[in-house]
Amino acid sequence: MTARGTALLVALLATLAGYLWVVELAPRRAAPPTAAEAPPLLPVPPAAVARVELAEGERRVTAVRGERGWTDAAGRPWSEGALSDLLAALGALRPLTTVDPDPAVPGDYGLGPGARRLELTAADGRPLLALELGERNPAWTGLYARRAGEPAVLLVGGVLGWELEKLRQAAPEANP
Amino acid sequence: MQLCMRLCAAILAAGALTAAAEEQPWTLEASNWEKGKDLLPEPVVKRLQKGEYWFKVVSADPSRFHHNYSQAFWDATEKNAGRYDLDEKTCGLKDKATDKIPDFVFGLPFPQIDKTDAKAGCKIAWNFTMAGAMGGGGGATFTLNGVDTGGQFRRIKAFIHTRGYQGRHFGPLKDNPEGLSGEAIAGALEPVDVEGVSTLTKRYWNWDGQDAVWAYVPSTRRARRVNSASRSDPVAGLDIFADDLNCYGGKVEYYQWKLVGEQTILAPLLQPYPFPSKSVSPTRQLIDTPYMAAGYEVPNAKGAPWWIQQNLVFVPRPVWIVEGQSSDPYYNFGKVIMYFDKEMYRIYWKQVHNRAGEYFYTAMCGYHFVKNDETFSAVFPNLVVGVNDKTNRAALGGRYQSSFLEQSWDPSYFSLRTLTHMTD
Numbered sequence: 001m002t003a004r005g006t007a008l009l010v011a012l013l014a015t016l017a018g019y020l021w022v023v024e025l026a027p028r029r030a031a032p033p034t035a036a037e038a039p040p041l042l043p044v045p046p047a048a049v050a051r052v053e054l055a056e057g058e059r060r061v062t063a064v065r066g067e068r069g070w071t072d073a074a075g076r077p078w079s080e081g082a083l084s085d086l087l088a089a090l091g092a093l094r095p096l097t098t099v100d101p102d103p104a105v106p107g108d109y110g111l112g113p114g115a116r117r118l119e120l121t122a123a124d125g126r127p128l129l130a131l132e133l134g135e136r137n138p139a140w141t142g143l144y145a146r147r148a149g150e151p152a153v154l155l156v157g158g159v160l161g162w163e164l165e166k167l168r169q170a171a172p173e174a175n176p
Numbered sequence: 177m178q179l180c181m182r183l184c185a186a187i188l189a190a191g192a193l194t195a196a197a198e199e200q201p202w203t204l205e206a207s208n209w210e211k212g213k214d215l216l217p218e219p220v221v222k223r224l225q226k227g228e229y230w231f232k233v234v235s236a237d238p239s240r241f242h243h244n245y246s247q248a249f250w251d252a253t254e255k256n257a258g259r260y261d262l263d264e265k266t267c268g269l270k271d272k273a274t275d276k277i278p279d280f281v282f283g284l285p286f287p288q289i290d291k292t293d294a295k296a297g298c299k300i301a302w303n304f305t306m307a308g309a310m311g312g313g314g315g316a317t318f319t320l321n322g323v324d325t326g327g328q329f330r331r332i333k334a335f336i337h338t339r340g341y342q343g344r345h346f347g348p349l350k351d352n353p354e355g356l357s358g359e360a361i362a363g364a365l366e367p368v369d370v371e372g373v374s375t376l377t378k379r380y381w382n383w384d385g386q387d388a389v390w391a392y393v394p395s396t397r398r399a400r401r402v403n404s405a406s407r408s409d410p411v412a413g414l415d416i417f418a419d420d421l422n423c424y425g426g427k428v429e430y431y432q433w434k435l436v437g438e439q440t441i442l443a444p445l446l447q448p449y450p451f452p453s454k455s456v457s458p459t460r461q462l463i464d465t466p467y468m469a470a471g472y473e474v475p476n477a478k479g480a481p482w483w484i485q486q487n488l489v490f491v492p493r494p495v496w497i498v499e500g501q502s503s504d505p506y507y508n509f510g511k512v513i514m515y516f517d518k519e520m521y522r523i524y525w526k527q528v529h530n531r532a533g534e535y536f537y538t539a540m541c542g543y544h545f546v547k548n549d550e551t552f553s554a555v556f557p558n559l560v561v562g563v564n565d566k567t568n569r570a571a572l573g574g575r576y577q578s579s580f581l582e583q584s585w586d587p588s589y590f591s592l593r594t595l596t597h598m599t600d
Contacts, residue, residue: 128295158533159511163509169437
């Protein structure tokens with residue numbers, strides 16, 4: 001091969017490498033974080049949660065962590081399972097997607113006035129998580145939700161609906 | 177004469193009681209869906225409301241239903257009280273007398289479940305495993321049907337042959353050199369593109385061993401070892417999973433189990449009481465069962481195309497609600513919610529979430545019982561209706577019309593040699 005041929009080959013390889021770097025690899029490096037990489041709904045360990053409150057219309061389910069475990073607002077003890085499962089689920093669940101960044105009618109998702117509200121607070125009263133909970137999506141796979149004070153409607157895994165149902169069933173008033 | 181009259185009166189009274197216990201069959205459908213809202217998993221109620229599903233509800237006399245399993249099984253269950261415990265780390269079954277895995281178990285290992293016991297979920301899973309093993313082994317040729325709203329899009333005909341070493345009537349088998357609890361060969365028969373694709377599974381009777389699974393593909397003429405977590409992979413691209421057999425197909429030790437509730441649920445059964453079997457050899461019994469046609473097979477059928485139209489009844493049964501979760505990072509399912517019969521320990525329904533917590537799938541698992549006398553009985557999984565609510569597609573598995581029980585397979589049958597020579 002002549003020196004000119006070698007130079008042409010090197011130039012061709014350099015062009016190909018440049019193409020690979022710029023067109024194929026760069027977008028991957030610059031890709032935005034996926035939904036799976038979003039932080040969990042509850043970004044602190046479950047042990048940091050001192051109070052759980054679920055408000056559904058007139059009904060309010062409360063759990064307060066004390067020295068002798070969880071009790072409701074009237075001091076009746078909770079059995080451990082449903083609360084620890086809920087906190088574990090919130091610590092693992094990440095929003096699956098943002099369904100609508102700013103809905104004109106939040107009621108279409110079962111959100112807005114009258115929606116269920118879940119609030120978790122720390123021992124010092126600091127809010128750890130405040131969620132407005134809407135309806136199931138049509139395929140029943142997830143639940144619409146949004147963080148308090150934020151307009152964006154999120155879709156979270158349907159397992160949250162299951163854990164909330166367990167919480168309702170386990171509430172001391174449901175088990176006199 | 178007086179004695180005869182008393183006996184007749186007693187028999188009549190017993191008959192009246194049985195009749196009272198067995199109410200008239202009724203249909204749960206869209207027009208009366210509220211009657212079923214607490215008898216079915218939520219995603220199923222949603223389809224009931226829409227008229228996609230309906231249920232022929234047949235009650236069963238509790239005492240007669242109990243005797244769907246042999247007296248030998250119930251006697252062994254009674255004797256098992258207090259004999260077993262669980263290994264703390266793995267949830268493996270432990271003989272209290274030796275602190276080791278028992279040599280052989282027959283009957284339910286935990287006749288009494290205390291719902292406040294932290295280990296209750298795992299004990300329920302062990303009862304389920306041992307109830308399912310009582311038949312000892314056998315096989316059937318069945319179909320897998322992929323069905324969407326337009327009808328059937330794929331059909332696979334396959335077979336499965338199994339041998340159980342644990343839980344069987346008539347005691348342990350003499351030879352078990354590999355220390356197995358069971359083994360199985362399954363293979364595809366139709367269509368041509370999958371014909372001969374087959375698997376060999378060996379399940380070890382230990383607390384921490386993974387199943388050994390080999391898959392054979394005729395075009396490569398090679399059997400290769402596959403990860404046992406593939407039980408959560410779709411079978412042949414359909415909305416059905418290897419773990420759907422009996423609604424749970426893994427070892428008890430693969431999951432963390434948690435009892436979270438109890439309720440009454442509609443149990444899908446071919447019929448409430450046992451089918452007879454007929455002997456065709458000293459070791460083999462045949463069972464004939466009717467075909468369960470689905471909507472896509474019946475002209476002018478109503479409801480979802482995958483919904484069973486014939487020969488399926490639903491018996492209200494008390495169940496434990498148990499959560500199961502695998503810690504294997506290669507297992508695709510997240511939290512699985514299962515409904516176990518409190519007495520017969522069959523799983524009738526399961527709801528599956530993926531690892532992101534998204535619900536996507538419900539499986540309905542149907543069964544039939546087989547019993548000729550009080551020395552032997554078996555329970556067969558005969559139907560899985562797996563519905564992917566995310567894609568609105570389903571798969572049907574099972575629905576065989578003939579099955580067999582085999583007490584004495586050729587010792588070398590469940591081997592790689594059989595697997596690789598299946599298409600010779």
